[in-house]
Amino acid sequence: MTGAWAAMQRVFEERERQEIDEGRVARLAELAARVRELSELVILSQADEMEIAAVTREIELLTARLAAAGRGIPPSAEVGDGGVVRQLGSPVTGLLNTLAPPIEIRIGDDGTARSEFTLGLLYEGPPGFVHGGVSAMILDHLSGCAASANGTPGMTAGLDLRYRRPTPLGVPLSAEAKAVRVDGRKTFVDSRIIGPDGRATAEATAVFIMPTR
Numbered sequence: 001m002t003g004a005w006a007a008m009q010r011v012f013e014e015r016e017r018q019e020i021d022e023g024r025v026a027r028l029a030e031l032a033a034r035v036r037e038l039s040e041l042v043i044l045s046q047a048d049e050m051e052i053a054a055v056t057r058e059i060e061l062l063t064a065r066l067a068a069a070g071r072g073i074p075p076s077a078e079v080g081d082g083g084v085v086r087q088l089g090s091p092v093t094g095l096l097n098t099l100a101p102p103i104e105i106r107i108g109d110d111g112t113a114r115s116e117f118t119l120g121l122l123y124e125g126p127p128g129f130v131h132g133g134v135s136a137m138i139l140d141h142l143s144g145c146a147a148s149a150n151g152t153p154g155m156t157a158g159l160d161l162r163y164r165r166p167t168p169l170g171v172p173l174s175a176e177a178k179a180v181r182v183d184g185r186k187t188f189v190d191s192r193i194i195g196p197d198g199r200a201t202a203e204a205t206a207v208f209i210m211p212t213r
């Protein structure tokens with residue numbers, strides 16, 4: 001795995017050199033939030049065909065306007081509190097990624113990674129409930145943060161999931177993850193998503209392995 005590790009380090013170092021302008025990030029986060037609303041309306045809007053065509057054309061023009069300024073690299077690889085990487089383009093936590101819910105993660109004094117969030121229609125699997133792959137993505141990422149906070153970061157080598165009951169859409173959920181064991185290069189992390197009634201809807205055990213350099 002020498003190649004993958006070295007490649008990741010190169011990308012990380014390149015991104016770390018960037019100055020992150022917080023004012024600009026706030027503006028972009030606002031743009032991303034508006035695009036998320038738009039994405040939901042693509043599914044839900046009752047607009048007629050002519051209106052849909054007109055809106056599509058307007059969006060093409062807006063996209064061309066942003067593209068005209070050119071493309072840079074993702075403003076991302078800052079290490080935040082508790083050693084958690086702040087990835088503004090992450091599909092889970094990225095404020096600037098319109099596919100991300102996005103989920104804010106904090107690390108407790110005991111090393112537990114925690115988050116509270118509500119998942120809307122864009123994350124639906126079974127009607128009215130969260131897609132199992134979305135739950136897996138959230139638990140994978142949260143567990144990775146817990147491994148990092150434990151001082152033993154790594155790549156997900158395995159994610160063993162148990163879906164206990166359907167995870168509801170549109171209501172406040174929470175999730176937590178904690179490193180429970182380290183064995184050489186392997187870190188084992190337990191995690192769960194908790195529904196509004198306080199019961200776990202999904203539980204996972206993940207193993208993270210630090211690639212050999």
Ligand SMILES: CCCCCCCC(=O)SCCNC(=O)CCNC(=O)[C@H](O)C(C)(C)COP(=O)(O)OP(=O)(O)OC[C@H]1O[C@@H](n2cnc3c(N)ncnc32)[C@H](O)[C@@H]1OP(=O)(O)O
Nearest residue numbers: 001085140141144145148155156157158207209210211212
């Ligand atoms: C802070 C940001 C959080 C972000 C979280 C997001 C996490 C991600 O999405 S990571 C992306 C998804 N994961 C990947 O792409 C990983 C792809 N796989 C790899 O790169 C490699 O297989 C890697 C690095 C995991 C392990 O490779 P390698 O170092 O060659 O491991 P390998 O030598 O085979 O195994 C090392 C040990 O782990 C064990 N092991 C391997 N896989 C597993 C597993 N799934 N479960 C338990 N043990 C395992 C082996 O048996 C071996 O044990 P021992 O040392 O006791 O003999």
